[in-house]
Amino acid sequence: MAPQDGEQQQEQQQQPSLPPFHLAFPVRDVEEARAFYGGVLGCPEGRSAATWVDFNLFGHQIVAHLVRGYSASSVQNAVDGDAVPVPHFGAALPVDQFRALAARLAAARVEFEIEPHLRFEGKPGEQWTMFFRDPSGNALEFKAMTNPANLFAKYRVD
Known part of the structure; x- marks a missing residue:
């Protein structure tokens, strides 16, 4: 299924002119990170597991990794x-x-x-x-x- 005009425009806005960077960082709670990065910042979520989750931060990949007691x-x-x-x-x-x-x-x-x-x-x-x-x-x-x-x-x- 081809993206609709609005979806295509959003995809184009998310594509950086430079190669995307990757940043992995620690968080104390994965669900808390989901609520903040996904909900508050509006970062689309990518792959995930019980102890980490990927987000698209303006065309760049950031990964919140669970570190208990962080x-x-x-x-x-x-x-x-x-x-x-x-x-x-x-x-x-x-x-x-x-x-x-x-x-x-x-x-x-x-x-x-x-x-x-x-x-x-x-x-x-x-x-x-x-x-x-x-x-x-x-x-x-x-x-x-x-x-x-x-x-x-x-x-x-x-």
């Missing part, structure tokens, strides 16, 4: 006046998708570790950014470059 680290690094949690992962989105995701997270009452805001204003790295944690304490960052061509621009920030 507790995420709380190390932070200063970046443009913010205490950025390290490690973290996420995606660089177009500005409209960033804003839609920020609204979705706010509606789901996700607590932002760093509220959505503009960072590096007026510089080549100018971007919208936000940080929050999943139920296992893993930090996520989503960003949107005001000029997407500058995502990999080389310059000193300090």
